[in-house]
Amino acid sequence: xxxxxxxxxxxxxxxxxxxxxxxxxxxxxxxxxxxxxxxxxxxxxxxxxxxxxxxxxxxxxxxxxxxxxxxxxxxxxxxxxxxxxxxxxxxxxxxxxxxxxxxxxxxxxxxxxxxxxxxxxxxxxxxxxxxxxxxxxxxxxxxxxxxxxxxxxxxxxxxxxxxxxxxxxxxxxxxxxxxxxxxxxxxxxxxxxxxxxxxxxxxxxxxxxxxxxxxxxxxxxxxxxxxxxxxxxxxxxxxxxxxxxxxxxxxxxxxxxxxxxxxxxxxxxxxxxxxxxxxxxxxxxxxxxxxxxxxxxxxxxxxxxxxxxxxxxxxxxxxxxxxxxxxxxxxxxxxxxxxxxxxxxxxxxxxxxxxxxxxxxxxxxxxxxxxxxxxxxxxxxxxxxxxxxxxxxxxxxxxxxxxxxxxxxxxxxxxxxxxxxxxxxxxxxxxxxxxxxxxxxxxxxxxxxxxxxxxxxxxxxxxxxxxxxxxxxxxxxxxxx
Amino acid sequence: xxxxxxxxxxxxxxxxxxxxxxxxxxxxxxxxxxxxxxxxxxxxxxxxxxxxxxxxxxxxxxxxxxxxxxxxxxxxxxxxxxxxxxxxxxxxxxxxxxxxxxxxxxx
Numbered sequence: 172x173x174x175x176x177x178x179x180x181x182x183x184x185x186x187x188x189x190x191x192x193x194x195x196x197x198x199x200x201x202x203x204x205x206x207x208x209x210x211x212x213x214x215x216x217x218x219x220x221x222x223x224x225x226x227x228x229x230x231x232x233x234x235x236x237x238x239x240x241x242x243x244x245x246x247x248x249x250x251x252x253x254x255x256x257x258x259x260x261x262x263x264x265x266x267x268x269x270x271x272x273x274x275x276x277x278x279x280x281x282x283x284x285x286x287x288x289x290x291x292x293x294x295x296x297x298x299x300x301x302x303x304x305x306x307x308x309x310x311x312x313x314x315x316x317x318x319x320x321x322x323x324x325x326x327x328x329x330x331x332x333x334x335x336x337x338x339x340x341x342x343x344x345x346x347x348x349x350x351x352x353x354x355x356x357x358x359x360x361x362x363x364x365x366x367x368x369x370x371x372x373x374x375x376x377x378x379x380x381x382x383x384x385x386x387x388x389x390x391x392x393x394x395x396x397x398x399x400x401x402x403x404x405x406x407x408x409x410x411x412x413x414x415x416x417x418x419x420x421x422x423x424x425x426x427x428x429x430x431x432x433x434x435x436x437x438x439x440x441x442x443x444x445x446x447x448x449x450x451x452x453x454x455x456x457x458x459x460x461x462x463x464x465x466x467x468x469x470x471x472x473x474x475x476x477x478x479x480x481x482x483x484x485x486x487x488x489x490x491x492x493x494x495x496x497x498x499x500x501x502x503x504x505x506x507x508x509x510x511x512x513x514x515x516x517x518x519x520x521x522x523x524x525x526x527x528x529x530x531x532x533x534x535x536x537x538x539x540x541x542x543x544x545x546x547x548x549x550x551x552x553x554x555x556x557x558x559x560x561x562x563x564x565x566x567x568x569x570x571x572x573x574x575x576x577x578x579x580x581x582x583x584x585x586x587x588x589x590x591x592x593x594x595x596x597x598x599x600x601x602x603x604x605x606x607x608x609x610x611x612x613x614x615x616x617x618x619x620x621x622x623x624x625x626x627x628x629x630x631x632x633x634x635x636x637x638x639x640x641x642x643x644x645x646x647x648x649x650x651x652x
Numbered sequence: 653x654x655x656x657x658x659x660x661x662x663x664x665x666x667x668x669x670x671x672x673x674x675x676x677x678x679x680x681x682x683x684x685x686x687x688x689x690x691x692x693x694x695x696x697x698x699x700x701x702x703x704x705x706x707x708x709x710x711x712x713x714x715x716x717x718x719x720x721x722x723x724x725x726x727x728x729x730x731x732x733x734x735x736x737x738x739x740x741x742x743x744x745x746x747x748x749x750x751x752x753x754x755x756x757x758x759x
Contacts, residue, residue: 251740267740361719374705374718403724404717473691482705484666491667493755498746500756511756512667520669528668532659533682535666546689551702553695558703558718591684607718635719 173333173387174414177235180227187220187227187238191282194240198284198331204312206304207326209245210253211285216240219282226280235390235414237280242332244323245286246293247378248367249273256369257289257301257319260496260522270367271402272336272378272395279394284332287322291524292487293343293371295319296596299587300526307583308350311623314580317347317596323381324351334382334391338368340375341475342576342600345612348381349575349628352614354645355381356388359636360607361406363392364399372482373404375475375604385613385646389413392638407636416639417646422457424644426450427568429465437577437595442627445616446574449629449648453572456651458644461568467560468602470553475601476594477537477550484534487527492518529590554605561606565634570644574599575612575628579620599630609633613645653683 179185195213202208223238243249246256248266250273255261269277276283290300298306298321306321308314309329316325320337324347327335337344339357348355356379363378370376380391393413399405428450433443454460492498492514499506499517506517523531537546564571576596586593603610615629629648633641654662659675659682670678704717716722733741738751747754 264744265740267737267744359719361721374703400726403726404719404721406719406721406724467695470692470695473689476685476689477692488667492746494753495741495744496746501746509756511758514756515667516669519667523668528666528670529678529681531666531668532662532678533685536654536662536682536686539662539665548702549692549697550689551705552697552700553692554703554718555700556695556697559700590681591688594685594688 172383173235173239173390176239176333180223180238181233183227187223187282188217190238191216191220191240191284194284194332201329201331204307205309205325205329205331206306207287207322207329207331208242208285209255209257209288209303209322212252212283216282216284219280223280223282234279234394236276236394238282239333240282240284242284242287242323242326242335243273244289244320244335244337246289246338246369247273247336248369249283249286252286254286254369255303256293257291257303258523258527259302260490260518262497264496268367271364271399273367275395287320287326287335289322290319291527292369293319293338293340294483294526294530296342296346296593297581297586298322298347299583300524302524305583308580310352310625311580314582314625315350317350317576317580319343319347320355320381321347324348324353324355327351327353327381327383334380334387336378337381338376338378339604340371341479341604342597344379344381345600345610345628345630346576346596348612350580350626352617352626353381353383354385354388354611354613355379356392356611357603357609358392358396358638359407359609360604361404362396362609362636362638364397364402364405366399366401370486372479373486374482375479377604385642385649386414386417388611389417389642392642411639413638413642417643419643419647419650421453421644421647424458424570424640425461425568426453426458426644427461427463427564427571429463429468429571429573431465431468432573432599435577435598437598438574439578439618441618442574442578445618445627446572446629449615450572452651453648456647463564463568463571465560465564467553467557471557471602471605472594472598474550474553474557474605475597477546478554478605480530480534481538481547482534483530484538487531490519490523491515497522526590557602558606561608569634569640571632573630575630576600579618579625579627603632608635609638609641611641611645613649654679654686
């Protein structure tokens with residue numbers, strides 16, 4: 172889709188200004204119901220679009236993303252724009268700098284339409300934890316778009332942007348992509364800089380694209396990947412042009428089907444059928460299916476629910492009502508003459524949401540004196556175990572295939588009462604974050620529920636830093652449909 | 653099972669004020685999650701070194717980093733933020749005096 176629009180731009184069949192206006196019109200039409208956006212950026216976007224148009228008129232060359240309207244998840248800093256992370260504590264925060272990915276995209280002259288809704292600080296699987304608004308699934312407005320990048324996925328699915336950036340700590344790009352029928356890519360940990368992404372769990376977080384096609388995901392990845400002096404964990408230098416690796420040829424590609432991913436208790440039978448059919452299709456396309464076992468996978472979710480809250484509890488200590496964001500004393504008339512400690516306690520109590528507090532407390536407990544070895548260290552050991560298992564497995568296979576999520580999109584309110592039940596919707600996605608692997612969700616079919624067709628995503632996982640093979644495998648499936 | 657008073661103690665450490673009613677709710681919820689993660693005790697991790705946390709990316713550690721990064725370093729040089737960036741940071745202070753972040757009395 173990006174390449175088509177790019178061609179239209181350079182052939183002057185359409186201007187970027189017109190295209191951008193069309194997307195704003197689409198937002199105006201659809202967003203009152205979908206509520207994917209937290210803030211729009213119209214003037215700034217149109218200015219950028221016109222600048223690209225002038226360049227085209229002058230006959231200058233432009234990149235593939237130049238003049239193409241996109242959306243940014245609201246936990247990624249864009250200079251001079253509000254960056255709330257979906258939290259009340261950052262309601263009045265204006266980012267003083269650009270995230271590295273934004274700096275790169277600005278260089279590419281991408282047009283930012285606005286910032287999209289998310290679960291508060293990216294903590295959730297339905298976007299219902301946003302402190303601001305409920306985002307609805309474009310395929311059925313009574314259902315959630317998934318999360319935490321629900322705003323980005325819904326915006327892409329509803330045609331309210333061409334593509335969007337999300338972030339993925341335990342499935343937050345892939346699960347909403349699955350629920351909304353879009354492509355969602357979580358790159359290898361360390362391929363994309365996290366600088367300027369509001370940190371949730373630093374050893375798991377990764378920024379990635381949500382798009383309509385696999386080629387679009389490749390195009391965006393090429394332009395956001397690369398080492399960064401501001402993120403010591405971003406280590407791979409940007410050389411690969413991923414969109415040039417999409418031959419669609421997958422003859423003799425070894426695809427592993429982990430027994431554990433097809434026998435899970437909560438796996439919906441119709442979802443299972445779709446994923447099995449997808450595997451058969453890969454066989455027809457020339458791939459070799461290999462039955463594999465990933466016994467340590469059953470520990471992935473428990474490992475995640477230790478490591479993530481521990482890192483959350485230290486990362487979110489900075490939201491203290493003192494350095495930035497909202498402070499209780501400033502906001503509430505009756506709260507005057509407080510001492511420092513009271514500002515911390517009351518600001519955090521009032522402006523952080525329930526799920527965020529739950530995770531901070533869980534992490535605080537697991538890291539507190541006497542518990543570190545029992546929880547965090549144990550979890551990091553299991554993590555090493557899981558990594559080792561994948562290392563062995565990737566000697567036998569090139570790609571691992573399974574469902575992205577155990578079900579299609581669930582109803583709004585269906586899982587808000589029981590946090591553990593909500594956590595289970597990440598059961599297939601967290602493993603890639605735990606192991607640092609790249610993984611992609613692509614549309615594989617849909618299930619019919621009450622006359623609505625709800626999308627189902629197929630998840631492919633690849634070897635560390637082998638996005639080439641991963642994207643090509645995804646592309647082959649998409650092209651062979 | 654985490655008791656209400658244990659939850660209050662955690663909330664103290666986390667610098668979050670919670671009501672008695674909230675403490676009760678968190679006691680149930682956190683206990684359920686802790687029960688779930690008990691599963692990890694089944695995993696045999698004998699002789700396995702833990703993966704290093706992200707903040708140690710600049711060092712070599714026994715268990716290694718998740719992607720195998722080692723000794724990622726850069727020149728130890730202060731890079732001054734532009735005055736424009738500084739202004740924007742100052743603008744985000746909830747309370748300020750001149751160009752300083754105003755902090756309350758500690759006691």
